Amino acid sequence: MTLSIVRNAPLKSLNTFGVAANAATLITLEHEAQLPELRPALAAEPAPFVLGGGSNVLFTADVPGTILRVRLRGVRIVSDDARGVIVEAAAGEDWDGLVRWSLAQHCYGLENLALIPGTVGAAPIQNIGAYGVELSDVFDSLDAIDLGSGKTATLSAADCAFGYRDSIFKRPGPNRLVLRVRLRLSRTAPARLSHGEIGQALHAAGVDNPTPADVADAVRQVRMSKLPDPARLGNAGSFFKNPIVSAAHAGQLLAEYPGAPNYPAVLAGVAARKLSAAWLIEACGWKGVREGDAGVDARHALVLVNYGQATGAQLIGLATRIRASVHQRFNIRLEAEAVLLPTPEGWGP
Numbered sequence: 499m500t501l502s503i504v505r506n507a508p509l510k511s512l513n514t515f516g517v518a519a520n521a522a523t524l525i526t527l528e529h530e531a532q533l534p535e536l537r538p539a540l541a542a543e544p545a546p547f548v549l550g551g552g553s554n555v556l557f558t559a560d561v562p563g564t565i566l567r568v569r570l571r572g573v574r575i576v577s578d579d580a581r582g583v584i585v586e587a588a589a590g591e592d593w594d595g596l597v598r599w600s601l602a603q604h605c606y607g608l609e610n611l612a613l614i615p616g617t618v619g620a621a622p623i624q625n626i627g628a629y630g631v632e633l634s635d636v637f638d639s640l641d642a643i644d645l646g647s648g649k650t651a652t653l654s655a656a657d658c659a660f661g662y663r664d665s666i667f668k669r670p671g672p673n674r675l676v677l678r679v680r681l682r683l684s685r686t687a688p689a690r691l692s693h694g695e696i697g698q699a700l701h702a703a704g705v706d707n708p709t710p711a712d713v714a715d716a717v718r719q720v721r722m723s724k725l726p727d728p729a730r731l732g733n734a735g736s737f738f739k740n741p742i743v744s745a746a747h748a749g750q751l752l753a754e755y756p757g758a759p760n761y762p763a764v765l766a767g768v769a770a771r772k773l774s775a776a777w778l779i780e781a782c783g784w785k786g787v788r789e790g791d792a793g794v795d796a797r798h799a800l801v802l803v804n805y806g807q808a809t810g811a812q813l814i815g816l817a818t819r820i821r822a823s824v825h826q827r828f829n830i831r832l833e834a835e836a837v838l839l840p841t842p843e844g845w846g847p
């Protein structure tokens with residue numbers, strides 16, 4: 499099967515914001531056997547944007563270059579011994595599908611990451627995390643191809659340099675396409691309930707000794723009660739990252755607002771505090787605000803939503819105003835968690 503290459507391709511159905519935009523070229527990679535065709539196809543456009551499920555992207559305008567959509571499929575158990583179960587999944591597999599599959603195989607460790615939208619290949623890019631667990635907690639290794647040189651390499655967790663919603667893939671360097679990810683799961687992992695909400699949901703359901711499947715169910719239930727379903731209301735989950743500030747800066751804020759949520763964190767190797775971006779945004783009065791079809795979700799201030807026909811420009815305009823007001827009031831500069839393509843002025847690194 500040859501590579502699918504489409505010119506002036508519509509992207510509305512390929513992003514969970516449901517924003518209308520076009521890409522000059524859209525290439526879809528379905529099988530690894532198509533890789534030899536890829537480099538010649540990219541010769542004219544050497545820096546494509548790699549797209550998975552489009553659940554962490556805002557197309558702020560039409561994309562003048564090439565988008566390379568990854569739809570590689572396949573999941574298997576590589577090894578199963580006393581050290582754990584190594585599960586390998588191709589980059590185009592649906593993340594939540596993998597969570598369900600692993601539970602069905604009695605391989606545990608992904609429960610807290612249930613229902614996160616998107617693909618397996620994107621999971622390492624921002625080191626997805628939820629309810630006290632990050633991908634890095636279960637990560638074994640991945641294989642990626644450098645789209646510039648055509649060389650494939652295996653990267654360990656140390657190579658990936660995972661951080662909070664961060665990894666080597668977000669820093670300047672080779673344009674890598676993740677081909678497959680290996681995770682180290684367990685046959686016996688205890689439930690991870692450090693995040694209070696999940697424990698509370700299980701307690702409310704009368705579950706005292708939760709199985710991993712119970713935890714996954716509780717995570718799904720909590721997520722559905724808090725986050726808008728992109729199938730009904732366009733969004734990309736948390737639009738901003740929770741800011742990490744120095745302990746001194748956090749101290750000033752907490753002196754004025756003792757109730758502001760804050761958590762231990764590390765900033766440039768020094769103990770710091772992570773603040774809640776949702777709290778900061780809500781404190782500036784943005785929760786539930788709607789400007790045309792662009793808005794801030796009424797239940798979760800961190801989630802920007804598209805009520806129907808919002809454009810990328812309208813959504814980034816709203817985000818820019820939110821960021822300016824948080825900066826003015828708290829002297830904290832919010833960073834986007836979502837990838838902005840093309841990168842608008844003022845939002846670069």
Ligand SMILES: Cc1cc2nc3c(=O)[nH]c(=O)nc-3n(C[C@H](O)[C@H](O)[C@H](O)COP(=O)(O)OP(=O)(O)OC[C@H]3O[C@@H](n4cnc5c(N)ncnc54)[C@H](O)[C@@H]3O)c2cc1C
Nearest residue numbers: 548550551552553554615616617619620626627676734735
């Ligand atoms: C309702 C909702 C809830 C969410 N909740 C969470 C949450 O709890 N925790 C969390 O961490 N995230 C969350 N997200 C964000 C999103 O689900 C994750 O970031 C997810 O990993 C994105 O996957 P994707 O396939 O859609 O990636 P895309 O949005 O397509 O791409 C995201 C980034 O990954 C890169 N990329 C994608 N595939 C590959 C590949 N194969 N190789 C190299 N680079 C690649 C892209 O270039 C881009 O930089 C949420 C999103 C939504 C809509």
